[in-house]
Amino acid sequence: MLREITLGQYYPSDSVIHRLDPRVKLFGTLLYVISLFTFRNVVGFAIATVFLAAMIAISRVPFGFMVKGLRMIVIVLLITALFNLFLTPGKLVVEFWIFHITEEGIASAVKMAVRLIYLILGTSLMTLTTTPNQLTDGMEKALGFLRFLKVPVHEIAMMMSIALRFIPILVEETDKIMKAQIARGADFETGNIFKKAKAMVPLLVPLFISAFRRANDLALAMEARCYHGGEGRTKMKPLRYQKRDAAAYGVVIVYFALLIVVRIWL
């Protein structure tokens, strides 16, 4: 059951998008997300569609793989669409019992649904083409300026990458503890949700104790290897911009500018 959890749904391939600097991808995704909320008409919508489709094509991630991410938000999608559909005041189209469907309602429901779908597709394109480690590296570098506001950027990035390293270990350990307890008659399967949650308590206690022990060991091992925070630290794999990264910045900015122009003049 626990083995099925996959983290950082990275799809290995060798496309241009995979090789881009993670900072470009982070910035690009941010601009893309903002851009989704700028357009109001079909032209903007068309530009966003072309951009997204082009990116997916270049990334060589199978479309089926991307759509998987959408399954999780189906319910959210339905709820927002329904709220928009029934609760937007305007010109009546259909009316039955207490429900009123308006022209504006239909329009905003469709727009909202499209935006949400594009949002998920765009952000999962980033996580599918970037390994979790690259992502942490990118964030550490891109948010480096926050250091001046006394935000421990390096420490947060280090914590994230250590968490990623230990997730599979802890998953395995949970599995082991579960089996040990099942062997002694514990029951994790039957009963309602509350009963199941209660059955988890004896699982969590040993797991937490072991996690703390591991944390302690790791802290000692890191100290023994001269770790003393981000100060004076060099990088084995420093992030350096290539020509393709500059080009990618260009593409993203042109796309964003285009949408702004469309929003203002059309």
Place this chain on the structure above:
Amino acid sequence: MKFIEARKLVHEYIRRDEEGNVESIQTALDQVDLEIEEGEFVAVLGHNGSGKSTFAKHLNVLLSPTEGSLWVDGKDVNDADKLWEIRKTAGMVFQNPDNQIVASVVEEDVGFGPENIGVPTREIWERVDQSLRDVGMTEYRSHSPNKLSGGQKQRVAIAGVMAMEPRCIILDEPTAMLDPHGRREVLEAARRLNQEKGVTLIWITHYMEEVVHADRVYVMDSGSVVLKGTPREIFSQVDTLKKYRLDVPQMTLLAHELRQAGVGIPAGILTRQELVEALCRSGLEERGGGGYAGVGRE
């Protein structure tokens, strides 16, 4: 001054209650005197709770002495300014292979130490290449540590320490969680570093088989050094070792029992090869070469 020198080293674990009053004092190291030369392979033996791990943690300044002094490469561990220098000189490998690997890719983990001490990027790569080659893990460099065996993980940990170019590696029970195959793998990798690179090895363990090839052995019991000498000198005292709850290597034990039963072989036999030779010799003396049959096979 010797490369590593301990004088009357004392460490006490003090437990306090909530008001800060001392509840109990446990003396983990009691007046330890010890010297280690550069380039030696020294084994520290002791059963659980003998203070050997506490001693190891002092060499890397993960613990500080309560009393007494310890010098590593001429630097006093009580001197706070020398902390990072000492940690650079004396690297440490721990017991649990999972809990000391920081990165999710083998080569990045090996690079972690050099990154911390501010080595330039290009040199980090050279050091990582070299260290991985030294422990024979080059082909696994882009793997995830989670997919490696215990012995391989410990070799990665050793490479991670080697990449900091220490002059001494302390291995604190590095084989306690490994199977016999992994144990041999790690021991061989470490010995090779000792012989080819002249790195001082301090091997802390309670497996007697592992110390057979050491230059010198210290036996610890309840916080003090109770025996010291070459492996042969140590292992010839089978009854004393049993008193300290240590198991003698099987071959030594067999030789010891044969000797007690009246077979004419010398004390302090360490390996199967030696036992075979000694038995042949004693057989030759007794029966003119008839005692060879059946010896030397597992």
